[in-house]
Amino acid sequence: MPFPAQDHGCPGWRGEMAQRISTFDWAATSLGAVEHWPRSLTATVQMMLASPVPLVLLWDTPGYMIYNDAYSVFAGGRHPFLLGRPVESGWPEVADFNRHVMTTCLAGGTLSYRDKELVLLREGRPEDVWMDLYYSPVPDDSGAPAGVIAMVVETTARVLTERWRQRAEAELQETNERLQLALNTGAVLGTWVLDVRTGRVSGDERFARTFSFAVEEAAKGVDRNDAVQMVHPDDRALNEERTVEAMRTGQPFRAEYRIRRPDGEYLWVQANGRCEFDEHGEPTRFPGVLIDVHERKMAEQSLRQLTETLEQRVADALAARAFAEEQLRQAQKMEAIGSLTGGVAHDFNNVLQVINGNLQMLAADAGDSPATLRRLSAATDAVKRGAKLAAHLLAFARRQPLSPTVLNPRRLLAGMSEMLRRALGETIRIDTLLSDDLWNVQADRNQLENALLNLAINARDAMQADGTLTVRAGNRVLDAAFCHDKPELSPGAYVVFSVTDTGTGMAPDVLRRVFEPFFTTKPDGHGTGLGLSMVFGFARQSGGHTVIESEPGRGTTVSLFFPRCDEPETPEAMDDTAAPAGGGETVLVVEDDADVRLTAVEMLAQLGYRILTASSGDAAIEFIDSDVPIDLLFTDVVMPGKIKSVELARRAAARTPPVPTLFTSGYTRDEIVHHGKLDAGITLLSKPYRRDDLARKVRGVLRTGVVDVSGKDGGANAQTAACAPARVLLVEDDPDSRDAFNDLLGALGLDCTAVASAEAALPLLPAHRYDILFTDLTLPGMSGDQLARAALREQPSIRVLLVSGYGRGAQLGASIPNVRVLGKPLDIAQLRSELAPWIDQTEAAS
Template sequence: MPFTADDHGCPGWKGEMAERIRAYDWSATELNAIDEWQQSLVAAVQFVLGSPLPLVMLWGQQGYMVYNDAYAEFAGGRHPYLLGSPVEMGWPEVAAFNRNVMDTCLAGGTLSYRDKELVLLRNGRPEDVWMDLYYSPVADDSGAPAGVIAVVVETTGRVLTERSRERAEAALREANERLQLALNTGAVLGTWVLDVKTDMLTGDERFARTFGMAAEQARQGVTRTATGESIHPDDLEYAHRLTTESIQTGKPYRAEYRLRRADGEYIWVQANGQCEFDADGAPYRFPGVLIDIHERKIAEQALRQLTETLEQRVTDAVAARALAEEQLRQAQKMEAIGSLTGGVAHDFNNVLQVINGNLQMLAAEAGDHPATQRRIAAATQAVKRGAQLAAHLLAFARRQPLSPAVLNPRRLLDGMSEMLHHALGETIRVETVLGADLWNVLADRNQLENALLNLAINGRDAMRGEGTLTIRAQNLLVRGRTDIPDGEYLVFSIGDTGVGMPAEVLERAVEPFFTTKPNGHGTGLGLSMVFGFVKQSGGHTLIDSVVGQGTTVQLYFPRCHEAETVEFLDQTEAPAGGRETILVVEDDAQVRLTAVEMLAQLGYKVLTAPDGDAALEFINSDVPLDLVFTDVVMPGTVKSVELARLAAARSPAVPVLFTSGYTRDEIFHHGKLDSGVTLLSKPYRRDDLARKVRGVLNAHRAALVGGPAAPSSAATRVLLVEDDSPSREAMGELLATFGLQCTAVGSAEEALALAPAHRYDILLSDVTLPGLSGDALARTLRHAQPDLRIVLMSGFGEQADIGEAIPGARLLPKPFDIATLRRELAGGSAQTEAG
């Protein structure tokens, strides 16, 4: 009979895996719902969870996987997707091995392996691993085998270490065996006798050859000093010292040193002997033998070097891990601060929008009253300062929507010269050093100018109004550095001769609101804004400072190979309003009211909705609409991006104008607005609103007259596999705008879990994934669904290694544009055949 969870003692399960097992929906597997589990199954799970060893239980004919925390760590990127999966699907590369395990143990047998060698896919590549494996059957309540308990202990590190040590020991053992053989078969380099009283050495013919002398000379005798000339200078004192000790004490003599042969090369030799004493106890004769031990010493040195290398590698690995952990802590800290400041900026901009909108309307109603207009102007300036403060917060949080253009650094700095002169004053000497043929950069012009100006003002303050500020721009090729990825960069450098920063200040320099200036002399947002803007633009910031010598800030921007963007100034007057109907979607009541009043003053008919859910009712109704003006971040189930998609699908289509003080990631990715998105940033003026609204309406009208129709692919189902979360979300939204039905997952294991119950027309997958690679996933799914179209993406381009060719599969090099992706998914691209 079934038992309840309380009967089984499930609440006593401990650890992360216990929580995951409770939360998993087992009803679709052979195990049934957890509250219907057999007592034997519950007991087996309790045993698995309680073990410190990596344990996994495979239940039923399919071997549904239930495992503990230790096994989860072993599973790596496949966890938690292995939980509840059939073992053959979870580990497809060793499916045949696991099928034999299931068949054997469910028949009542057991299996065990010691240092079993397997090939597993890790980080998308096959890897040789070794494991100790023990498999035993688990009985159900009737006593029949119903599952398998597996103990999995990876021994790869030990096996590789033992093999390395065995090879070194074998080499040493072989050298010693050769030494013993040499003693017996002629590798003795000679025998000698020292006459202690005369200090003369006599030797045999082999001794003579070893020291490069005539045999007759060796028989007659040579001085010990003469033979010492052939000993390596570094070993001579050591050899003589041991000889003296042996003569004085009578102990056996054994010395290893390097001896120069006749060809000038040194070999290792071992001299063995023992001094003999006369009846009075005086030393008189010292016989010995010289043995060739060169190969043995070389083997010992190789073993010693291997040991030292292993120790150094361990030391380096520990140091690298400590550095990575520190960098991770710093990154998490800065990300947390960024999220907080971004949220603050959002609410602050909403408040500023209400103030700014009402000031604009008051200005229109006040006429020419000078005092009133003066007060309105002063308040408007305060709003601008507040908006600039919010913009700095968003820049640090990397949440500001950028409008990048291709810029020429020389022309950019030339255009800033007058502005810098006014900002720095007459007492600051400015030196500009520009390299030849400077590379272009892709960046937001206004934000880059603000960043350089901020750094220049910081330098002026650090020099207390007097000194030299050096502005440089140069091309730089980075290779093999740890702080900057390899590549081609255009580097802006701002250096001052000021007071410099100590280490504790330098460490916090880019944190928002951190400043060493007195109250009222700075917000502490300058460097944080620069840091966030450069990071959002794909670049890197380095700060070098020495107390008493000054500070230099370097901004690294990736080289842009495109031609400089030609920019035109907008000299048109603020456009008039119109008579169209606009739906305003805004959750903040005061902001909504302000927008309605400004649009009404411009002559538009206005409808309102407090959130996306209410706005959807208008979209689905027959109410005529000409434009949707919506906040980006809203409560409710219908988000702004989804609302825009539904408005575009309306007949006739309705254009959308977004507004926000904080965009998060809804409408901009990788530091810039998504293609086709029009954004009016808060706080905005009435003239700004009028111009944006009129521009969107006019552009939409022109598109209806002569724009191309988008292809219809509503019935196509796409399985998107991408492990990078922002890229996955952006790609999913883009596919939705194509009219495709998209299912997005973060790993091949998730995709395999969905495959049995769903059918897809296209697999769109990154090649490099955690765990199973994209090409391995494609082969597995193609085997089950031969008509599945396969499109693989890779940052390695056409050089991506996917092994054996996949018939009909396409390879899409990253980065790619929207048109290329649309053609590829429609089946009309000429991209590279995968393989």
């Protein structure tokens, strides 16, 4: 379990790399555990973590790599592989270079490189890179060099830009050289002579073509004003000025201007000449030559534009970087708050588990005392309220399991109208504005309705129960400009739900914190501060985003963006006032609990269905494989025996004609839930359910027909001893939780061995056979999911139950077959249902 940095004398260790360094297993290196690091090493790491510059510390002779967040960005796909690895194996393509660095610096020397060219492997391909590298020795507590600190600044972009500029200058020089060659070889655009007294210009054939004159006309001479009209208007004044100056001083004439071509384009030329004078010093004749300088002028223009815009581009890049850093800080802040909130919910559920387990045990021993039972009932209700609060925290932390379906926004809001009116009261006017042809969205219906209702109630409170609430839904296509300051959003098509009030609005300092959990402006006792946090977490978990706009005195608008879904709306059963009756269809009810099975049979019979029953998947498969007509399979998710519910549903779907399946469960299980969501095509009726709920679900599944339930593991067979109590290996680091679980498992008749860590559990697995591994997910040292993988390798038939304060949506990384994740707090009923195969066999043996 990650430990706080201050526990090891390392205050100020912050950021992702601080967490990774503190939790890394350094025992495999010469550095040893973090808490035993020398002061010099700890201080150097603290300095490195606080630096925004990419820094990496190479400690001891192998150069074990310890680096900061900025270096992790530079490392790219090699992070976090590089952490704790010798530098030569971390960067094998430059091993010789790094070996020289370690030898030099550990001997007390320093090294620095400016634009050092190296070839690094990036995404599996060699790539030329340039870097500024600075290496200095780092002394240990005795003052002797023990490591090397390296500053790594990649300069590839600057080097490539400089090379491009040098190429541009070389091209310009080549153009000038070609111009001189053209002059030397007579490659000119024509010669001309101006008769100063008559103002007429004559020229050769090339001059005529350049100015678009007839050859005969140019040979005789044309009016100078006609030639000037062919010059670009912006260039005429300078050309005239230099002509007059040349005729006044007798100095050589040189001017560059553009001449209009027949196609309307302009050609850059250079005119060179010198005026001739008579014996009285009066100008008489002005000969000259035209040279093509178009390519050179284009190159100069490109270089000038590059130079002129370079400063602005640098300023724009710096401003964009500052903005991106601010957005990153805000995102990191919300992510950190989310992680903290999820951790609080996890620990809170651990506490609730201890309380709830002991309440269950007390209730079993309470007898018939009304006062005692009343107090226990009140305490149990308080635990439920606490569990609900923890669920709210998990919603903000985006760890709640969702059941997304394709929704039509118009029908969704129409179905909420009556609920909104009841929640807001008669003094609030509700305006609903919906765009035509609204796109569908994919989201959890209940969570989306709760989010919109929560926003409406917040708006009611802001308006002090008197004002206008406007609910809008519309299609919107976002471009890159809109998403520029909202990095969580990508350009594309969205459906936007917005709730606008005419309330007091919010000040900027309040607006910046509205999504933080427990932040509220309401008086004590009038709000938990979790409403907008839940909305924020739900939208993000659903692939969307939340935007809030508010000004004091002008009200507030909260908008929920959900990506457009092109799939058709998910059909659902009609919510009729009267439960829909059956039409004599045959339903196979598979339920191992006799009381639950009897209740389901009675309700379905009252609804007009014919009933077949089975107490397990093994018994039900006989009906499935027979010729008995079956219209619907109604099965519990968790079943004893070899044939599990998902396998049963597959076999039913393979019949001719196929038989659809309706699942039921008292809690969400991994047979039909993966990554926090129900598997596609699964219909689940949660226990406890009402008769009307059952009626609508049955009719809905019969109407929808068979869905694909392939590809999911039906669960591992329970391997239990025939006559001895099932053996449970319990792993829980919290002593109170461990005692509570031990009591609960013992009350269920199981033989429990309890230890406090995975390290204590591992030696027991080769020496003893266990039926069940019951372990907390978050443990000190090795985690619960790592222990589960090790246990399955040692005992492949063991049943693994992972328990987490983060709930059933806790993340495991890579999936583990046949492993169940349960949320705290648990009670006896949940454990009994989960462990039914072992409990039933134990009871039967006794």
